[in-house]
Amino acid sequence: MLVVDLDGTLLRSDMLHETLWDALTRDPRAGLRALGALRRGRAALKDALAQDTTVRIETLPFDPRVIARIEARRAAGGSVALVTATDQRLAEAVAAHLGLFDEVHGSAEGVNLKGAEKARFLVDRYGRGGFDYIGDSSADLPVWEAAERAISVGASAAVRRQLDARAGAQPEHLPPAQAQAAAILRALRPHQWLKNVLVFVPMVADLAFDPRSFLLSLLAFVALSFTASAGYVVNDLLDLSDDRSHPRKRNRPFASGAVSAQVGTALIPLLLLVGAMAALAVGPVLLGVVALYFVATLSYSVKLKQHTMVDICMLATLYTIRIIAGGVAIGVVLSVWLLAVSMFMFFSLAAVKRLAELTDLEAAGREVSRRGYRVEDRAVLSQMAIASGYLSVLVLALYIDEPQVQEKFGAPWLLWGVCPLLIFWISRMVMIAARGEMHDDPMIWALENRTSRKVMLGTAVFIALAVLA
Structure with a gap:
């Protein structure tokens, strides 16, 4: 029996965060409801998100290398099971779309098939050493230990070392489809930081070419750039479904699965922290302007960009806020x-x-x-x-x-x-x-x-x- 994980393995993303951002796209209050469900455990959270998700399974970024392994095992007469911590309904939808699995097992209310819980389930069902397992993360280490053969997909160097030390037979490692660092950098859209050169306009208009003004403007540039990148990540996660149907945007890091929705979710507070620290180095007023910029960006991404003409006015406002930030940074009245x-x-x-x-x-x-x-x-x-x-x-x-x-x-x-x-x-x-x-x-x-x-x-x-x- 070949047992395949879903999140990060068969799928170059994870269904928990895919369904969470899908819910936020339709209703910003979904985040609060998700927190309420999380009080009853991760399985309850997955159940709540899976109940009314509109994620289109056919557009999800599946890993062709894993699909090829599954097809090869089936061609050789073997059986394949999809066993995942993802909610059972979503797991069944994935299996129905691909048509490659003999069995499907996912999380249900009160049962989160992850880590040691998944290992116990598989040992009870197939026996220790009675299955091969394809996974991707440190949570899969107990499962690999119980498997006859271990295969990792895109695992980190630390996970690969632990797997090499703990697995019985020599594990096989499939590297990431592309360099994660490079994909994350693309997701931040550093080329869009060029827009933030507008913070230097007040310095030029006021002919304030001294080193202090340049340094303060540079800090404002850094603050807006990292805050803008947080906004771009939010926007791309909210637009996952639409981007995957677009001829060019489907190649964006999150839409293509080069960077998972889970990583994107973790990036947002980190980017905001760096932006806030750069702004605070100038002063609390600039921090307030940068915070206003992010709120405006978030409002645009969540709602305002859907309204004709309002979106154009909002884009113009975001450009102007950059100039205001530059003026605040060097302390000039615009x-x-x-x-x-x-x-x-x-x-x-x-x-x-x-x-x-x-x-x-x-x-x-x-x-x-x-x-x-x-x-x-x-x-x-x-x-x-x-x-x-x-x-x-x-x-x-x-x-x-x-x-x-x-x-x-x-x-x-x-x-x-x-x-x-x-x-x-x-x-x-x-x-x-x-x-x-x-x-x-x-x-x-x-x-x-x-x-x-x-x-x-x-x-x-x-x-x-x-x-x-």
Whole structure:
């Protein structure tokens, strides 16, 4: 008999956290109900989450290497059993989908088939040494000891050493499908940290180029980056089902199973702690702004992104909060003009983001997005993006003529060179999004696109000349 574990073995994730995040997607209060069920034990928690889960079994990331082992054993005339700590109903659903198991045994109310409990169950049913076992974690060590042959899948180095020392026959180890550290780094989306360079805008606007201002802005950058990564993890865990049905997003670390939902859940408080410590190193006010940013991000991920136009306004707000954080970090009062430019510019960028998504949607032959936009809304979104972007340039032009700017810059008239560059940049960005050639966030595209970088360089040159002249 070949006995196969589910979580982390046959499945490159774990059903407890998959069902938990599925429940939170549908109802944020599900977390409180889960805590209530946990008081009666982990089996009761699994039972409560399994009762009304909408997790689509057919989209889950199964490990093809384990499936190949199962098929080989069946082809040789052997029997295979799925024995897991996952709830019995979910285990049966997995077995029904795959059609590879002769027996299915999962946890039920009061019985959590994990660790020593699973080992006792298997020994009672098949006898000591009467089965081979495929597992993945330290909880499986008692089971491997009772098995005739031990096979680990993606186990840590520490677990492999313990298994080598305790198992009877020489164990076999299947390595992780890909490097866990690299997959976790991808899940944090470090390329998205580029957006947080906005915290340096107040420093540039105030011409505060001293080391202290740079260090404080850098700490704000670190605080927002780690807090943003926590938000990205939450967003990806909430979007698991949708991402697995998306042609590109299904390759994201959590959707593909490169990083399990359990690891993602543990990452969130760790990332928030690092972000909070960096913010607190600057001061409690910045900590408050960073906390506001995370709450806004969470609100967007859980609810607001599902509402047409509200999502665009919220994205613009998140961009603006980054600039506010930069101002708080160096202790400057942000100009109303700067906030107005930010508001219009970031609304434009958010509209461009939705425009690009709708263009991709049309190319895929679909009519309605997950956020309620329709393909025919592309023209309206394009107009919004252009109008708001041009308004930001208008506000900037009026700002250049302010007396305080005239006093601060040696040659303020050179700042007028920034305006046509921005008009060109906004117009080109909207056109590229409308053509379906923008496959990333507009801010990331702006920082990675060659022509866009030339515009930024030109802008920096005009500002530098205006300061130094």
